Amino acid sequence: MKARELNNLGIPKGIAMQAAMEAVKAAAGKGFKRAELRERIAAIVESPEFFANDELWGTLAASLTEVFQHQARFVGRDAPAPWRQWGDGLEGSAVDQMANACKLPVTVAGALMPDAHQGYGLPIGGVLATKDCVIPYAVGVDIACRMKLTVLDMPVSALEKKTDTLRGAIERETQFGIGASFRKPRDHEVMDADWSVSPITRTNRDRAWKQLGTSGSGNHFVEFGTLTLDEDDLGLAAGVYLALLSHSGSRGTGAAVCDHYSRIAKSLHPELPRELVNLAWLDLDSDAGAEYWAAMNLMGDYAEANHACIHREIAGHLGVDVLLDIENHHNFAWKETHGGEELIVHRKGATPAGKGVLGIIPGSMGTPGYVVRGRGVAESLLSASHGAGRKMSRTAAKAKFNWKDVKAFLDERGVTLMSAGLDEVPMAYKDIEQVMASQRDLVDSVARFDPKLVKMANAGERPED
């Protein structure tokens, strides 16, 4: 029986899960059938005290009793922390997750962006301000996942005349897929940083080095396109430019940091009820909290370096200069002052949008994205969406769409797709124009990016190098 199934039967993750797995194994050895096991587990979850002295189930019953006693000690708050959402018709489960996050005793305020959808713990598009603590799953698995856009000193006509050259630059200078890495690692000063701030960064340093300059999988991409400025801005004259846009994060090492410290956070907060366990926090003045904070910041520098390598190598491959560079994290936590109070602001799939702060909000492989300038709205905790947001689950998208229709959609818009999974097609995403409209008070659009040559990980892409 798998942990997931046991969890559905009411076994909380953590110490009780371990006991449950062992008990189930022993019971199966004694001839318990699957249905009997399910029934028995449910009975123990219901009344663990009845099984306290049972030879087979006693240990599980004891750990369940302990966990449930901790949970009973959870002290809720009189009223949830204030929060509001931007955009209508947001996914119900994402709204529920946001509301739950505002029930945490450590939460000061929240905000939900118009691209919101269900995540792990905090929803994607969720912003959460806490006092003196950090929540690993409110930062996200891909710590410091970010966007970077560079304008290249290259004629826009290259998008039609030099497609093979551009394609070659992407193929050659980054790698896609889970576990993607370079045999000959990229050179970057981030590898001279102190990687011993956490046992996780220390032991993953070599893997991180080999993955420097890679793109990973999921919704990550590298694409060439046009950047259109209607007015002089960003140090550029109004006009149409050739630009390179990338989306990726801290790869395997960032995920390992998240995994390690969220486990610790959960073990330190056994009192949290079921709907809040994935929002377990670490006090910043604790050893684990300080370690996570240092590791998270290192992953921030690492993800920045990751994009720097991608853009440096591609521009170098093409032999062109970079005219403009814009970038921003969207899975990160910052120390910021709000209402005169120093808070920890977590943005999970949300773009920093302080007054005058530049950010990038892409739509999808076949729809425009926008370079934006924040308007500094306090209520949104100085944030905006980080994209259009999914409107369909990956499974649903794979079942519903086919490549023939998608290709036709992309052809119409002059987009060449090098590779991607069917779960990333434009139709699986919300309408970016509507999302931008619902956050008009949060950001001003400065320039439009239209993707023209796009690469994402294939459904089953594995490293080639």
Add this chain to the structure above:
DNA sequence: ATGTCC
């Protein structure tokens, strides 16, 4: 999003 330990 990751990579195979709940």
